[in-house]
Amino acid sequence: MPLTNVQTRDVEALLHPYTALHTLRDTGPLVLDHGKGVHVYDTHGKAYIEGMSGLWCAGLGFGDEELIAAAKQQLDRLPYYHLFGGKSMEPAIELAEKLKEIAPFEASKVFFTSSGSEANDTQVKLAWYYNNARGRPQKKKIISRVKAYHGVTIVAASLTGLPNNHRDFDLPVDRILHTDCPHAYRFAEPDEDDAAFTARIVANLRAMIEREGPETIAAFIAEPILGAGGVIVPPEGYYQAVQALLAEHDILFIDDEVINGFGRTGNWWGCETMGFTPDTISCAKQLTSAYAPLGAVMVGEEMYDAFVEESRKIGVFGHGFTYGGHPLGCALGVKAIEIYQKRGILERVRGLTPQFEARMQRIADHPLVGEVRGKGLIGGVELVSSKSTRAPFDPALAIGARCVANAQKHGAILRAVGDTVALCPPMIISASELDQLFDCLEAALKDTLADLPAGALSD
Numbered sequence: 001m002p003l004t005n006v007q008t009r010d011v012e013a014l015l016h017p018y019t020a021l022h023t024l025r026d027t028g029p030l031v032l033d034h035g036k037g038v039h040v041y042d043t044h045g046k047a048y049i050e051g052m053s054g055l056w057c058a059g060l061g062f063g064d065e066e067l068i069a070a071a072k073q074q075l076d077r078l079p080y081y082h083l084f085g086g087k088s089m090e091p092a093i094e095l096a097e098k099l100k101e102i103a104p105f106e107a108s109k110v111f112f113t114s115s116g117s118e119a120n121d122t123q124v125k126l127a128w129y130y131n132n133a134r135g136r137p138q139k140k141k142i143i144s145r146v147k148a149y150h151g152v153t154i155v156a157a158s159l160t161g162l163p164n165n166h167r168d169f170d171l172p173v174d175r176i177l178h179t180d181c182p183h184a185y186r187f188a189e190p191d192e193d194d195a196a197f198t199a200r201i202v203a204n205l206r207a208m209i210e211r212e213g214p215e216t217i218a219a220f221i222a223e224p225i226l227g228a229g230g231v232i233v234p235p236e237g238y239y240q241a242v243q244a245l246l247a248e249h250d251i252l253f254i255d256d257e258v259i260n261g262f263g264r265t266g267n268w269w270g271c272e273t274m275g276f277t278p279d280t281i282s283c284a285k286q287l288t289s290a291y292a293p294l295g296a297v298m299v300g301e302e303m304y305d306a307f308v309e310e311s312r313k314i315g316v317f318g319h320g321f322t323y324g325g326h327p328l329g330c331a332l333g334v335k336a337i338e339i340y341q342k343r344g345i346l347e348r349v350r351g352l353t354p355q356f357e358a359r360m361q362r363i364a365d366h367p368l369v370g371e372v373r374g375k376g377l378i379g380g381v382e383l384v385s386s387k388s389t390r391a392p393f394d395p396a397l398a399i400g401a402r403c404v405a406n407a408q409k410h411g412a413i414l415r416a417v418g419d420t421v422a423l424c425p426p427m428i429i430s431a432s433e434l435d436q437l438f439d440c441l442e443a444a445l446k447d448t449l450a451d452l453p454a455g456a457l458s459d
């Protein structure tokens, strides 16, 4: 089909993130115009259920009047200010207080950024600063995991454990290590149950720490449920064993709650769902329900004390972003947390979870589906060429992308992470809208199976 005028303007003017640039010039983008509730509408007026809350972020859906009013009010009052050099403003103070109240550990201070990547970059800088302040200049390496996603700035992309984020970008940088991905379906040996798999990968982590020397390891970073790596739910007992191991070696546990945070898994934080307590947290996305860009890092008293000491020595804590703690983002963050509380969004997610799980289980029997997984209102459907051997499809077939394109035809926006189809609908979704979303996915799976190239299935 020839490109429409707006599509032509797009391909002439925009460099798109995370896009197959070589095909976009022919296909053109899907141009969205407006949104309401769980739906977004394209420029032709076609409605789609946003089954991914955008990029796992618009948890309160689109066109929320209370959020919009809070934004307008803040823009009228003070559209911009910053927190540098001893300045402050009420929205940042109030949001920091609210975050401390709901934090799953003894948070002492909140540092604001504009994004999740900046939050994780900040985490690494803070871990280095902290260890310099503590007189441990060797303790600098950060352990991340294969298939982790922590963002795209140079250090955050290095923490990310996905080949396409490294390849030809000359990454990862040094001092970043990657340990096993805690995904039993993909990485357990045939004779290993969850417990044996967990024991093996935790032993590998211990061996890595011992090989490198614990005195050289500053921190371990983890998303409680890995998102962009394929919605991976680690086995029971994994985080408890990891946490104990880190404590043994005085290694900070950085919890990346950028996707998991603010109710997505049925609790405020994914670490509560997965049963561990971090030393520090990164968050973003649902912090403002994505109505404005904002990220945050929360640290405990001990880290804060070290920053104060180091600042005394140097004369300044020399880190900060022009838009970190932007009043618009902070006012939206305050309002979003208020809405999560007063509209009972966490309870809502818990209430919808059995339906979400039941519809996922129904899909599990489909001939293309190897594994379904998730917690709360986040899930992944992994498509495989053989149910019995778990063999993946040839990546060149782009089966996940085909399935997502078919879902789009049926009126649902989903996202393929490799051959895993991710679901992360707005947490305000109703039971009937959730059914419609799964109906679209089932129809998409049917179409994908019907159009499968001969010989693609190996069962």
Ligand code: PLP
Binding pocket: 055, 114, 115, 116, 117, 118, 120, 149, 150, 151, 152, 223, 227, 228, 256, 257, 258, 259, 284, 285
């Ligand atoms: N951390 C996690 C777990 C994420 O999923 C993302 C983005 O998807 C990021 C960090 C990076 O956030 P941003 O895209 O706001 O930089």
